[in-house]
Amino acid sequence: MIKENLRQVRERAAMDHPEPSAEDAYVYRRPIPDDLWVKCPECGGVMFCEEFEKEYSVCTKCNHHFRLDARERIDMVVDQDTFVEMDKNMRSVNPLGFPGYGQKIEKLMEETGLSEAIVTGEARIGGFACMVGAMDSRFLMGSMGSVVGEKITRMFESATDRRLPVVLFSASGGARMQEGIVSLMQMAKTSGAVARHDRAGLLYISVMTDPTTGGVTASFASLGDVILSEPGTLIGFAGRRVIEGTIAQKLPEGFQRAEFLLEHGFLDRIVQRSQMRPTLIQLLTAHVSPAAKRSRRRIRDFRDAAAEYSETTVARVREFFADARHIGLFGVDHDHPPEGAAGPAVAPPRKASERLDLIRHKNRPTLRDYIPLIFDDFLELHGDRLFSDDPALCGGIAMFQGVPVTVVGHVKGRSLEENSRTNFGMPHPEGYRKAMRLMRQAEKFGRPVLCFVDTSGAYCGIGAEERGQGEAIARNLFEMMDLRTPIVSIVTGEGGSGGALAVAVCDELAMLRNAIYSVISPRGFSSILWKDGTREKEAADLMKITGEDLVEFGICDAILPEPDEGAHADPRATAAGIVDFLSRTLPKVCGHPVADMLEKRYEKYRKIGMYLE
């Protein structure tokens, strides 16, 4: 493949193209190859052909990702010799009778060896059968006319019939002008085919490559369950010059690049090209592997699968906690006191006010510390697809004991920099909307949702109100009460107000031993009721906010062990307790038919309340 790539790079270099101008997004920029080395036209860096090819046409000096043609794209990700092309001979006609269009197509066919701007077919990726498509921006800027629209639609229809996932690499200037209104309608047609594939519960991974613009951004490319891109990719609806002309302003550097899209919530991830195939395999494993399918058919199958794992895990965790320092910690799990594990010396629970210092300890583990200790293969997914990506709320797909799960949770920072980036774990509305998007995705694919709660509350500010903080929280409660997949929540530190509850509605709630969960932070409580924020410790002890209190209220189902000195003293031990809880709880919550599960969830909250009448 390396030799073939080099040959193609050379051939294209030899083709008669005008000198590319930096302004033109659609012009192919490619390194000038010699026999042994290539010079990057982006940074002027010189590297060996071999290095350049090993990175799949990425500059090893400046990481510029050069454009690939459709066949290179496909070769790069599919298992060798598995690609079988579909609709190979479909060709364009000239619906408007546009002068010169026919000849232009003929010429491009000859130059590129393609019949049109997209190649579609069936292949295997990491052994998983899927439909794969790749657009080619050499062919009339990868624009979408009848043939591109029809091939994409057929690919999705065929995937729907055969229950296969779709992986589609877009690279396009948009709808094809030369075919007029017929091109515009391809946007609706392809989107309709994606919608049917989606309703059949099937996975669509959209990869936006350089450039993905216009009507393709405004149709199938933006509709993936997961949307990936590469560093520096141009993505946008309107062209830069059109925008600059309309608003009479110069656009900033980096506008409409993949990094900009990620920040604004429209991409799940930016993936280095050499990581594209492993990332696709990871996503396919989480969605269409036998374990994923089993958890999806769920109920009994999941229970069996997880039970197998949990026996070994429980044994491992017990061994871990047999360490003298942790003896007895299991005893505080009211719901499931494990036989024989509880030692004689259970330290008495701390007062709520004493726990405040522990849960605010600068080394208290955050979700990012727990994830690698609890899960395998975590793949973080970003963005609410509406406005932004909120670092205060982290989410993604992971494997828990061989079964795919969706993980969401607040992230507090440790350093000043991380705290400012994550807003001290106080999400904006877009954080809650990202969590909801990922929970909906979990529901579609039948993955349990695991929520980790640690926030003093939702962020208060102008932007948060403008974008509907109240609506975002309400929407999550509304959707989560009725989400057709199990939800397990764990309060690991502070569970502050609606900002916590918005990712904590669940079938089973656990709290770490020193965690608190309250209607408002103790400081807020004392400020509002006593007009004196300094009385927060007094408030904490009055508010009934400990795990023991919440078990009594019937809100918390389990208290999980922490080392005596607090979770930071031994994050591994704390994580092991969470693993043990999850391995016992998941089979239980997954063991009910969906209708029963929703009824139980409704009842769980329905019965909370105290009154006389």
Ligand SMILES: [Zn+2]
């Ligand atoms: Zn370079």
